[in-house]
Amino acid sequence: MQRSSPGTQCYACEQPATSAEHAPPKCVFFFFFFFFFFSHRRDLPEGIPDQRSHLITVPACVAHNQAKSGDDEYAACCIAMNAEGSALAMAIFESTRLRAMTRNDASLGRRIFRTAKPATNREGQETLAIRYEVARIDRVIEQTARALYFHETGMRWPSACKILCPRFFRDTGGHEESLARLEHLSGGFEELRRRQGELGVVRGAHPDVFWYQLVEPKPASPLMRMMFYGTFEFFATAS
Numbered sequence: 219m220q221r222s223s224p225g226t227q228c229y230a231c232e233q234p235a236t237s238a239e240h241a242p243p244k245c246v247f248f249f250f251f252f253f254f255f256f257s258h259r260r261d262l263p264e265g266i267p268d269q270r271s272h273l274i275t276v277p278a279c280v281a282h283n284q285a286k287s288g289d290d291e292y293a294a295c296c297i298a299m300n301a302e303g304s305a306l307a308m309a310i311f312e313s314t315r316l317r318a319m320t321r322n323d324a325s326l327g328r329r330i331f332r333t334a335k336p337a338t339n340r341e342g343q344e345t346l347a348i349r350y351e352v353a354r355i356d357r358v359i360e361q362t363a364r365a366l367y368f369h370e371t372g373m374r375w376p377s378a379c380k381i382l383c384p385r386f387f388r389d390t391g392g393h394e395e396s397l398a399r400l401e402h403l404s405g406g407f408e409e410l411r412r413r414q415g416e417l418g419v420v421r422g423a424h425p426d427v428f429w430y431q432l433v434e435p436k437p438a439s440p441l442m443r444m445m446f447y448g449t450f451e452f453f454a455t456a457s
């Protein structure tokens with residue numbers, strides 16, 4: 219584990235930092251590199267080994283180092299399983315996350331599939347419907363947003379941090395009206411990205427896997443969009 223320099227405060231509280239926390243969690247990237255190094259795909263995209271050292275880290279106290287909780291692996295697996303339309307996510311999932319899920323007496327796999335029920339998809343094929351522990355995934359994404367904000371500004375996220383995810387929205391009892399607002403928000407960020415101005419800058423060491431956008435319309439009111447595999451998005455707001 220990387221150590222932080224002495225006297226540094228945690229990105230999320232006033233406790234002294236004891237380690238460096240990756241944002242997003244390292245396992246999101248670890249699986250990615252593992253896939254390219256050890257799968258049949260030896261044709262490494264140019265620059266990947268270098269990118270690895272550019273992952274974002276922030277100083278973290280013991281309580282805010284989520285690597286210990288197992289939540290990060292749970293979230294990384296659920297996101298890859300749901301990154302519809304991403305061949306990269308599917309290939310990574312099949313080659314490495316299945317292995318992660320069956321490790322340690324398959325505790326991660328059992329946890330994910332515990333709520334699985336037989337279902338039929340839109341094409342009429344039999345499948346499994348899984349109810350994800352959205353609160354657990356949100357915890358990981360919240361810490362990621364707080365860490366990225368600290369990385370960007372050198373300050374802690376100013377207040378409460380609410381995580382919104384269009385994909386999990388109905389699972390958490392969200393209203394259609396709120397979902398429409400979320401889609402509007404997504405469209406706004408997309409417009410900024412298309413214009414490529416300062417506000418539209420997309421950040422992240424390996425955008426195939428993860429990138430984020432941060433805007434702050436008013437002081438101390440950050441709004442962040444986080445994108446996994448170019449298809450699975452989360453928003454973090456301060457209210």
Ligand SMILES: [Zn+2]
Nearest residue numbers: 228231279282
């Ligand atoms: Zn802390």
